[in-house]
Amino acid sequence: MVSDTSTSLRRTPLYDEHVAAGAKLVDFAGWEMPIQYAGIREEHNAVRNSVGIFDVSHMGQVETAGPQALERLQRLTSNDVSKLPEGGAQYSLLCNDFGGVLDDLFTYRLSGTRFLTVTNASNHEQDLAWMQHHGSEFDADVNDRHADFAMLAVQGPSARALVEQLADGHLPPRFHICQRTVAGVPMLVCGTGYTGEDGVELLLAPEHAAPVWQALVAAGAQPIGLGARDTLRLEACFHLYGNDLSEQWDPISAGLGWACKEETGFIGSDVIAAVRGVGPERKLVPFVIDGPGIARQGNQVVGGGEVTSGSFSPCLERGIGMAYLPPDTTEPGTRFQIDVRGTLRDAVVERKPLYRKDS
Protein backbone atom coordinates (compact mmCIF):
# COMPACT_ATOMS: atom_id res chain seq x y z
CA MET A 1 0.00 0.00 0.00
CA VAL A 2 1.08 3.53 -0.63
CA SER A 3 2.27 5.22 2.52
CA ASP A 4 0.36 8.19 3.77
CA THR A 5 1.90 11.58 3.53
CA SER A 6 2.11 13.99 6.40
CA THR A 7 2.52 17.72 6.76
CA SER A 8 6.16 17.38 7.87
CA LEU A 9 7.24 16.44 4.35
CA ARG A 10 9.03 18.94 2.13
CA ARG A 11 7.32 20.07 -1.05
CA THR A 12 8.79 21.15 -4.36
CA PRO A 13 7.68 24.38 -6.10
CA LEU A 14 5.47 22.17 -8.30
CA TYR A 15 3.39 20.66 -5.51
CA ASP A 16 0.23 22.50 -6.57
CA GLU A 17 0.73 21.35 -10.17
CA HIS A 18 0.91 17.73 -9.01
CA VAL A 19 -2.26 18.02 -6.97
CA ALA A 20 -4.06 19.73 -9.86
CA ALA A 21 -2.95 16.94 -12.21
CA GLY A 22 -4.45 14.30 -9.90
CA ALA A 23 -1.15 12.84 -8.72
CA LYS A 24 -0.86 10.24 -5.99
CA LEU A 25 1.65 11.71 -3.58
CA VAL A 26 4.00 9.69 -1.40
CA ASP A 27 6.92 10.22 0.95
CA PHE A 28 10.13 9.92 -1.04
CA ALA A 29 13.30 10.68 0.95
CA GLY A 30 11.34 13.15 3.07
CA TRP A 31 9.70 14.85 0.09
CA GLU A 32 6.04 14.72 -0.83
CA MET A 33 6.41 13.56 -4.42
CA PRO A 34 4.08 12.29 -7.17
CA ILE A 35 4.42 8.53 -7.59
CA GLN A 36 1.93 8.47 -10.44
CA TYR A 37 -0.68 10.52 -12.30
CA ALA A 38 -2.51 8.58 -15.03
CA GLY A 39 -0.89 5.25 -14.11
CA ILE A 40 2.63 3.85 -14.23
CA ARG A 41 2.19 1.89 -17.45
CA GLU A 42 0.61 4.72 -19.38
CA GLU A 43 3.24 7.17 -18.16
CA HIS A 44 6.05 4.72 -18.94
CA ASN A 45 4.80 4.26 -22.49
CA ALA A 46 4.40 8.02 -22.96
CA VAL A 47 8.12 8.49 -22.30
CA ARG A 48 9.09 5.56 -24.55
CA ASN A 49 6.86 6.70 -27.41
CA SER A 50 6.51 10.46 -27.14
CA VAL A 51 7.48 12.80 -24.28
CA GLY A 52 7.07 13.05 -20.52
CA ILE A 53 7.94 15.66 -17.91
CA PHE A 54 9.26 14.84 -14.43
CA ASP A 55 9.57 17.05 -11.38
CA VAL A 56 12.96 16.13 -9.92
CA SER A 57 13.30 19.22 -7.78
CA HIS A 58 13.93 17.01 -4.76
CA MET A 59 17.38 16.31 -6.18
CA GLY A 60 20.12 18.49 -4.71
CA GLN A 61 22.76 20.74 -6.22
CA VAL A 62 26.21 21.51 -4.86
CA GLU A 63 28.44 24.14 -6.41
CA THR A 64 32.22 23.85 -6.28
CA ALA A 65 33.89 27.11 -7.29
CA GLY A 66 37.31 28.70 -7.04
CA PRO A 67 40.79 28.59 -8.58
CA GLN A 68 41.23 24.92 -7.54
CA ALA A 69 37.64 23.77 -8.02
CA LEU A 70 38.78 21.17 -10.54
CA GLU A 71 41.44 19.82 -8.20
CA ARG A 72 38.99 19.64 -5.31
CA LEU A 73 36.42 17.71 -7.34
CA GLN A 74 39.17 15.47 -8.69
CA ARG A 75 39.89 14.49 -5.07
CA LEU A 76 36.19 14.03 -4.25
CA THR A 77 34.72 12.30 -7.28
CA SER A 78 35.73 9.13 -9.09
CA ASN A 79 35.85 10.25 -12.72
CA ASP A 80 38.60 12.31 -14.36
CA VAL A 81 37.36 15.85 -13.89
CA SER A 82 40.21 17.21 -16.05
CA LYS A 83 38.48 15.51 -19.00
CA LEU A 84 35.26 17.43 -18.32
CA PRO A 85 35.13 20.35 -20.76
CA GLU A 86 33.42 23.65 -20.09
CA GLY A 87 29.75 23.08 -20.88
CA GLY A 88 30.14 19.35 -20.37
CA ALA A 89 28.43 16.81 -18.07
CA GLN A 90 30.13 13.91 -16.32
CA TYR A 91 28.85 10.94 -14.30
CA SER A 92 30.88 9.91 -11.26
CA LEU A 93 30.71 8.34 -7.83
CA LEU A 94 31.34 9.89 -4.46
CA CYS A 95 33.19 7.24 -2.44
CA ASN A 96 34.32 6.83 1.13
CA ASP A 97 37.85 5.86 2.21
CA PHE A 98 36.98 2.18 1.80
CA GLY A 99 35.72 2.55 -1.76
CA GLY A 100 32.07 2.30 -0.69
CA VAL A 101 29.68 4.43 -2.71
CA LEU A 102 28.25 7.46 -0.88
CA ASP A 103 26.31 8.69 -3.91
CA ASP A 104 26.25 8.74 -7.68
CA LEU A 105 26.46 12.16 -9.25
CA PHE A 106 26.27 14.22 -12.39
CA THR A 107 28.65 17.16 -12.47
CA TYR A 108 28.19 20.03 -14.94
CA ARG A 109 31.12 22.32 -15.73
CA LEU A 110 29.65 25.83 -15.78
CA SER A 111 33.01 27.55 -16.46
CA GLY A 112 36.72 26.95 -15.97
CA THR A 113 36.40 27.34 -12.22
CA ARG A 114 32.71 26.61 -11.47
CA PHE A 115 31.07 23.18 -11.29
CA LEU A 116 27.53 22.20 -10.36
CA THR A 117 26.99 18.68 -9.01
CA VAL A 118 23.55 17.06 -8.80
CA THR A 119 22.98 14.79 -5.79
CA ASN A 120 20.30 12.30 -4.85
CA ALA A 121 17.65 13.74 -2.54
CA SER A 122 18.24 11.12 0.15
CA ASN A 123 21.98 11.87 0.22
CA HIS A 124 22.13 15.60 -0.37
CA GLU A 125 22.88 16.80 3.16
CA GLN A 126 25.40 14.03 3.75
CA ASP A 127 27.09 14.64 0.37
CA LEU A 128 27.29 18.35 1.07
CA ALA A 129 28.88 17.80 4.48
CA TRP A 130 31.33 15.28 3.01
CA MET A 131 32.29 17.56 0.13
CA GLN A 132 32.76 20.54 2.44
CA HIS A 133 34.88 18.53 4.86
CA HIS A 134 37.14 16.77 2.35
CA GLY A 135 39.49 18.48 -0.06
CA SER A 136 39.52 21.65 2.04
CA GLU A 137 43.24 21.95 1.29
CA PHE A 138 42.29 23.15 -2.19
CA ASP A 139 41.43 26.77 -2.93
CA ALA A 140 37.77 26.26 -3.78
CA ASP A 141 34.46 26.62 -1.96
CA VAL A 142 31.70 24.04 -1.78
CA ASN A 143 28.23 25.53 -1.39
CA ASP A 144 24.69 24.22 -1.16
CA ARG A 145 22.65 25.45 -4.13
CA HIS A 146 19.56 23.28 -3.61
CA ALA A 147 17.33 26.18 -2.62
CA ASP A 148 18.30 28.05 -5.81
CA PHE A 149 17.03 25.47 -8.27
CA ALA A 150 13.94 23.65 -9.37
CA MET A 151 14.77 20.73 -11.67
CA LEU A 152 12.62 19.29 -14.45
CA ALA A 153 13.39 16.38 -16.74
CA VAL A 154 11.79 16.28 -20.18
CA GLN A 155 12.38 12.85 -21.69
CA GLY A 156 11.28 10.83 -24.69
CA PRO A 157 11.82 10.69 -28.45
CA SER A 158 9.90 13.98 -28.90
CA ALA A 159 11.43 15.73 -25.86
CA ARG A 160 14.06 17.79 -27.66
CA ALA A 161 11.71 19.03 -30.35
CA LEU A 162 9.14 19.99 -27.73
CA VAL A 163 11.57 21.96 -25.58
CA GLU A 164 13.33 23.47 -28.57
CA GLN A 165 10.14 24.99 -29.96
CA LEU A 166 9.87 26.98 -26.71
CA ALA A 167 13.60 27.82 -26.57
CA ASP A 168 15.66 30.70 -27.91
CA GLY A 169 18.14 28.41 -29.65
CA HIS A 170 19.36 24.87 -30.19
CA LEU A 171 19.56 22.55 -27.23
CA PRO A 172 22.88 21.10 -26.11
CA PRO A 173 23.83 17.61 -27.34
CA ARG A 174 23.95 14.64 -24.98
CA PHE A 175 26.28 15.19 -21.98
CA HIS A 176 26.54 18.90 -22.68
CA ILE A 177 24.87 21.92 -21.12
CA CYS A 178 24.07 25.47 -22.12
CA GLN A 179 22.24 28.52 -20.87
CA ARG A 180 18.92 29.04 -22.70
CA THR A 181 15.65 30.83 -22.34
CA VAL A 182 12.75 28.39 -22.47
CA ALA A 183 9.15 29.57 -22.23
CA GLY A 184 10.54 33.01 -21.46
CA VAL A 185 12.59 31.81 -18.48
CA PRO A 186 16.41 31.69 -18.32
CA MET A 187 17.70 28.28 -17.31
CA LEU A 188 20.49 25.76 -17.58
CA VAL A 189 19.58 23.10 -20.15
CA CYS A 190 21.42 19.79 -19.72
CA GLY A 191 21.53 16.92 -22.21
CA THR A 192 21.11 14.28 -19.50
CA GLY A 193 18.40 12.00 -18.18
CA TYR A 194 17.51 8.81 -16.38
CA THR A 195 15.13 7.03 -18.73
CA GLY A 196 17.18 5.56 -21.59
CA GLU A 197 15.48 8.02 -23.94
CA ASP A 198 16.77 11.22 -25.48
CA GLY A 199 15.85 14.36 -23.60
CA VAL A 200 17.01 17.20 -21.40
CA GLU A 201 17.04 18.25 -17.78
CA LEU A 202 16.27 21.85 -16.86
CA LEU A 203 17.68 23.75 -13.88
CA LEU A 204 15.86 27.00 -13.15
CA ALA A 205 14.86 29.35 -10.40
CA PRO A 206 12.13 27.81 -8.20
CA GLU A 207 9.75 30.76 -8.68
CA HIS A 208 9.65 30.07 -12.44
CA ALA A 209 9.07 26.33 -12.12
CA ALA A 210 5.27 26.35 -12.24
CA PRO A 211 4.84 28.48 -15.41
CA VAL A 212 7.56 26.49 -17.22
CA TRP A 213 5.91 23.22 -16.19
CA GLN A 214 2.56 24.52 -17.43
CA ALA A 215 4.05 25.64 -20.76
CA LEU A 216 5.71 22.27 -21.35
CA VAL A 217 2.54 20.37 -20.42
CA ALA A 218 0.50 22.63 -22.69
CA ALA A 219 2.97 21.85 -25.49
CA GLY A 220 2.28 18.13 -25.05
CA ALA A 221 4.57 16.75 -22.31
CA GLN A 222 2.75 14.25 -20.08
CA PRO A 223 3.45 14.43 -16.32
CA ILE A 224 5.37 11.34 -15.17
CA GLY A 225 5.68 10.18 -11.56
CA LEU A 226 8.42 8.42 -9.66
CA GLY A 227 6.80 5.03 -10.30
CA ALA A 228 7.43 5.21 -14.04
CA ARG A 229 10.77 6.90 -13.43
CA ASP A 230 11.82 3.70 -11.66
CA THR A 231 10.57 1.30 -14.35
CA LEU A 232 12.15 3.46 -17.08
CA ARG A 233 15.55 3.62 -15.40
CA LEU A 234 15.50 -0.09 -14.60
CA GLU A 235 14.78 -1.05 -18.23
CA ALA A 236 17.74 1.19 -19.14
CA CYS A 237 19.86 -0.44 -16.36
CA PHE A 238 20.66 2.82 -14.61
CA HIS A 239 21.61 2.39 -10.96
CA LEU A 240 19.36 3.64 -8.17
CA TYR A 241 21.17 4.75 -5.02
CA GLY A 242 19.78 2.93 -1.99
CA ASN A 243 18.98 -0.09 -4.16
CA ASP A 244 21.88 -0.94 -6.45
CA LEU A 245 24.40 1.37 -4.85
CA SER A 246 25.29 1.88 -1.20
CA GLU A 247 28.31 2.14 1.05
CA GLN A 248 28.22 -1.67 1.12
CA TRP A 249 29.20 -1.84 -2.57
CA ASP A 250 32.24 -0.57 -4.46
CA PRO A 251 31.91 0.80 -8.00
CA ILE A 252 33.72 -2.15 -9.60
CA SER A 253 31.21 -4.64 -8.19
CA ALA A 254 28.43 -2.31 -9.30
CA GLY A 255 29.67 -2.32 -12.90
CA LEU A 256 30.69 1.33 -12.71
CA GLY A 257 34.43 0.85 -13.18
CA TRP A 258 34.15 2.97 -16.34
CA ALA A 259 33.32 5.98 -14.14
CA CYS A 260 36.40 5.45 -11.92
CA LYS A 261 39.83 6.76 -12.90
CA GLU A 262 41.98 5.60 -9.99
CA GLU A 263 45.08 7.38 -11.30
CA THR A 264 43.43 10.68 -10.31
CA GLY A 265 43.83 9.76 -6.64
CA PHE A 266 40.23 10.33 -5.56
CA ILE A 267 39.11 9.28 -2.09
CA GLY A 268 38.74 5.50 -2.08
CA SER A 269 40.74 5.03 -5.28
CA ASP A 270 43.39 2.78 -3.71
CA VAL A 271 40.78 0.29 -2.50
CA ILE A 272 38.92 0.45 -5.81
CA ALA A 273 42.19 -0.16 -7.72
CA ALA A 274 42.76 -3.25 -5.57
CA VAL A 275 39.24 -4.57 -6.25
CA ARG A 276 39.72 -3.95 -9.95
CA GLY A 277 43.00 -5.88 -9.80
CA VAL A 278 41.77 -9.03 -8.07
CA GLY A 279 38.18 -8.89 -9.32
CA PRO A 280 35.05 -8.33 -7.23
CA GLU A 281 33.34 -11.02 -5.15
CA ARG A 282 29.97 -10.02 -6.57
CA LYS A 283 28.97 -8.34 -9.81
CA LEU A 284 25.80 -6.43 -10.53
CA VAL A 285 24.00 -7.72 -13.60
CA PRO A 286 20.60 -7.15 -15.19
CA PHE A 287 18.20 -10.07 -15.42
CA VAL A 288 14.77 -11.04 -16.66
CA ILE A 289 12.41 -13.49 -15.00
CA ASP A 290 11.68 -16.45 -17.26
CA GLY A 291 7.99 -17.08 -16.58
CA PRO A 292 5.56 -15.55 -14.10
CA GLY A 293 6.46 -13.56 -11.04
CA ILE A 294 8.32 -10.40 -10.13
CA ALA A 295 11.48 -10.38 -8.03
CA ARG A 296 11.87 -7.46 -5.64
CA GLN A 297 14.68 -5.73 -3.79
CA GLY A 298 16.10 -7.99 -1.08
CA ASN A 299 15.12 -11.31 -2.67
CA GLN A 300 17.96 -13.83 -2.30
CA VAL A 301 19.60 -15.63 -5.20
CA VAL A 302 19.98 -19.42 -4.87
CA GLY A 303 23.70 -20.16 -4.59
CA GLY A 304 24.54 -16.67 -3.34
CA GLY A 305 23.67 -13.15 -4.32
CA GLU A 306 20.84 -10.70 -3.92
CA VAL A 307 18.34 -8.75 -5.98
CA THR A 308 18.83 -5.01 -5.46
CA SER A 309 16.17 -3.77 -7.90
CA GLY A 310 13.17 -5.67 -9.17
CA SER A 311 10.01 -4.59 -10.90
CA PHE A 312 7.63 -5.29 -13.72
CA SER A 313 8.81 -4.09 -17.11
CA PRO A 314 5.99 -2.39 -19.03
CA CYS A 315 7.93 -2.77 -22.31
CA LEU A 316 9.00 -6.41 -21.87
CA GLU A 317 5.82 -7.30 -19.90
CA ARG A 318 7.69 -9.49 -17.43
CA GLY A 319 9.69 -9.24 -14.25
CA ILE A 320 13.11 -7.60 -14.60
CA GLY A 321 15.76 -6.42 -12.23
CA MET A 322 19.38 -6.14 -11.21
CA ALA A 323 21.18 -8.52 -8.86
CA TYR A 324 24.62 -8.92 -7.36
CA LEU A 325 25.80 -12.41 -8.36
CA PRO A 326 28.99 -14.46 -7.89
CA PRO A 327 31.34 -13.39 -10.73
CA ASP A 328 31.43 -16.83 -12.39
CA THR A 329 27.65 -16.69 -12.98
CA THR A 330 27.39 -13.29 -14.65
CA GLU A 331 27.76 -14.18 -18.33
CA PRO A 332 24.68 -13.14 -20.34
CA GLY A 333 22.46 -16.16 -20.82
CA THR A 334 23.40 -17.73 -17.47
CA ARG A 335 20.31 -19.09 -15.73
CA PHE A 336 19.76 -18.79 -11.99
CA GLN A 337 16.95 -18.91 -9.43
CA ILE A 338 15.58 -16.26 -7.12
CA ASP A 339 13.71 -16.96 -3.91
CA VAL A 340 10.67 -14.72 -4.33
CA ARG A 341 8.90 -14.92 -0.98
CA GLY A 342 9.27 -18.70 -0.80
CA THR A 343 8.72 -19.47 -4.50
CA LEU A 344 11.78 -20.15 -6.66
CA ARG A 345 11.58 -18.16 -9.88
CA ASP A 346 13.80 -18.82 -12.91
CA ALA A 347 15.86 -15.89 -14.13
CA VAL A 348 18.38 -15.25 -16.91
CA VAL A 349 21.36 -12.88 -16.90
CA GLU A 350 20.94 -10.31 -19.67
CA ARG A 351 23.08 -7.66 -21.36
CA LYS A 352 22.59 -3.97 -20.65
CA PRO A 353 20.26 -2.36 -21.37
CA LEU A 354 17.24 -4.58 -20.78
CA TYR A 355 15.18 -2.45 -23.16
CA ARG A 356 16.42 -0.99 -26.39
CA LYS A 357 14.44 0.99 -28.93
CA ASP A 358 15.00 -1.49 -31.77
CA SER A 359 14.57 -4.66 -29.69
Next chain:
Amino acid sequence: MAQASYPADLKYHAEHDWARIEGDEATFGITWYAQDSLGEIVFFDAPAVGTVVTKDEQYTEVESVKAVSDVVAPLSGEIIAINQELSSSPESVNEDPYGAGWLVKVKLSDPSEVDSLMDASTYEASLS
Protein backbone atom coordinates in the same frame (compact mmCIF):
# COMPACT_ATOMS: atom_id res chain seq x y z
CA MET B 1 -13.15 1.93 -12.90
CA ALA B 2 -12.25 5.49 -12.09
CA GLN B 3 -14.79 6.22 -9.38
CA ALA B 4 -14.89 4.61 -5.95
CA SER B 5 -17.67 2.10 -5.56
CA TYR B 6 -18.73 -0.37 -2.88
CA PRO B 7 -21.70 -2.50 -3.98
CA ALA B 8 -24.37 -3.04 -1.33
CA ASP B 9 -24.78 -6.76 -2.08
CA LEU B 10 -21.22 -7.56 -0.92
CA LYS B 11 -19.65 -8.06 2.51
CA TYR B 12 -16.35 -6.38 3.38
CA HIS B 13 -13.26 -7.18 5.43
CA ALA B 14 -11.11 -4.50 7.04
CA GLU B 15 -8.10 -5.64 5.01
CA HIS B 16 -9.90 -4.36 1.91
CA ASP B 17 -11.36 -7.61 0.63
CA TRP B 18 -14.92 -8.31 -0.43
CA ALA B 19 -17.01 -11.50 -0.37
CA ARG B 20 -20.10 -12.23 -2.42
CA ILE B 21 -22.06 -14.82 -0.43
CA GLU B 22 -24.09 -17.43 -2.34
CA GLY B 23 -25.39 -20.03 0.13
CA ASP B 24 -22.38 -21.86 1.55
CA GLU B 25 -20.09 -20.56 -1.16
CA ALA B 26 -18.49 -17.18 -1.62
CA THR B 27 -16.50 -15.29 -4.23
CA PHE B 28 -13.55 -13.19 -2.97
CA GLY B 29 -11.86 -10.15 -4.42
CA ILE B 30 -10.17 -6.91 -3.42
CA THR B 31 -12.04 -3.66 -3.04
CA TRP B 32 -11.94 -0.54 -5.18
CA TYR B 33 -9.89 1.13 -2.45
CA ALA B 34 -7.31 -1.69 -2.48
CA GLN B 35 -6.81 -1.72 -6.23
CA ASP B 36 -6.67 2.07 -6.33
CA SER B 37 -3.99 2.12 -3.62
CA LEU B 38 -1.94 -0.55 -5.36
CA GLY B 39 -2.15 0.85 -8.86
CA GLU B 40 -2.09 -1.28 -11.98
CA ILE B 41 -2.14 -4.97 -11.09
CA VAL B 42 0.31 -6.91 -13.26
CA PHE B 43 0.42 -10.31 -11.60
CA PHE B 44 -1.93 -12.53 -9.58
CA ASP B 45 -0.19 -15.52 -8.05
CA ALA B 46 -3.21 -17.81 -8.03
CA PRO B 47 -3.38 -20.38 -5.21
CA ALA B 48 -4.30 -23.97 -6.12
CA VAL B 49 -7.86 -25.26 -6.11
CA GLY B 50 -8.25 -27.25 -2.89
CA THR B 51 -6.18 -24.85 -0.82
CA VAL B 52 -7.72 -24.26 2.60
CA VAL B 53 -7.94 -20.60 3.53
CA THR B 54 -8.49 -19.15 6.99
CA LYS B 55 -10.37 -15.98 7.78
CA ASP B 56 -8.05 -13.03 8.50
CA GLU B 57 -5.00 -14.85 7.14
CA GLN B 58 -3.14 -14.25 3.89
CA TYR B 59 -4.07 -16.69 1.11
CA THR B 60 -2.49 -15.10 -1.95
CA GLU B 61 -0.83 -11.97 -3.24
CA VAL B 62 -1.36 -9.52 -6.02
CA GLU B 63 1.39 -7.43 -7.54
CA SER B 64 1.27 -4.01 -9.02
CA VAL B 65 4.15 -2.51 -10.99
CA LYS B 66 5.61 -1.05 -7.84
CA ALA B 67 4.80 -3.48 -5.04
CA VAL B 68 3.50 -6.83 -3.93
CA SER B 69 0.53 -6.93 -1.55
CA ASP B 70 -0.82 -9.75 0.58
CA VAL B 71 -4.47 -10.66 0.13
CA VAL B 72 -6.29 -11.76 3.26
CA ALA B 73 -9.19 -14.23 3.33
CA PRO B 74 -12.38 -12.55 4.53
CA LEU B 75 -13.86 -15.97 5.43
CA SER B 76 -12.63 -19.55 6.00
CA GLY B 77 -13.07 -22.43 3.59
CA GLU B 78 -11.61 -24.34 0.67
CA ILE B 79 -10.85 -22.85 -2.73
CA ILE B 80 -13.08 -24.45 -5.39
CA ALA B 81 -12.27 -22.16 -8.32
CA ILE B 82 -9.74 -19.54 -9.30
CA ASN B 83 -10.09 -16.78 -11.87
CA GLN B 84 -7.94 -18.17 -14.69
CA GLU B 85 -8.53 -15.08 -16.82
CA LEU B 86 -6.34 -13.03 -14.51
CA SER B 87 -3.19 -14.80 -15.68
CA SER B 88 -3.56 -13.08 -19.05
CA SER B 89 -5.51 -9.98 -17.95
CA PRO B 90 -4.59 -9.08 -14.38
CA GLU B 91 -5.71 -5.51 -15.14
CA SER B 92 -9.30 -6.75 -14.73
CA VAL B 93 -8.73 -6.33 -10.98
CA ASN B 94 -8.42 -2.59 -11.60
CA GLU B 95 -11.02 -2.27 -14.32
CA ASP B 96 -13.76 -4.36 -12.74
CA PRO B 97 -12.80 -5.29 -9.15
CA TYR B 98 -16.24 -6.71 -8.29
CA GLY B 99 -16.87 -8.46 -11.61
CA ALA B 100 -14.22 -9.76 -14.02
CA GLY B 101 -11.57 -9.01 -11.39
CA TRP B 102 -12.75 -11.61 -8.87
CA LEU B 103 -9.93 -13.77 -7.44
CA VAL B 104 -11.27 -17.08 -6.05
CA LYS B 105 -14.45 -18.96 -5.15
CA VAL B 106 -14.52 -20.70 -1.79
CA LYS B 107 -16.67 -23.40 -0.19
CA LEU B 108 -17.23 -21.92 3.25
CA SER B 109 -16.39 -24.03 6.30
CA ASP B 110 -18.22 -21.76 8.72
CA PRO B 111 -20.87 -19.58 7.05
CA SER B 112 -21.61 -17.92 10.41
CA GLU B 113 -18.32 -16.01 10.01
CA VAL B 114 -20.21 -13.79 7.57
CA ASP B 115 -21.76 -12.01 10.55
CA SER B 116 -18.37 -10.51 11.44
CA LEU B 117 -17.94 -8.78 8.06
CA MET B 118 -18.96 -5.21 7.35
CA ASP B 119 -21.70 -4.03 5.07
CA ALA B 120 -20.86 -1.56 2.32
CA SER B 121 -21.73 1.61 4.22
CA THR B 122 -19.74 0.56 7.31
CA TYR B 123 -16.73 -0.34 5.18
CA GLU B 124 -16.89 2.87 3.21
CA ALA B 125 -17.12 4.86 6.46
CA SER B 126 -14.00 3.04 7.72
CA LEU B 127 -11.97 4.42 4.82
CA SER B 128 -12.35 8.06 5.73
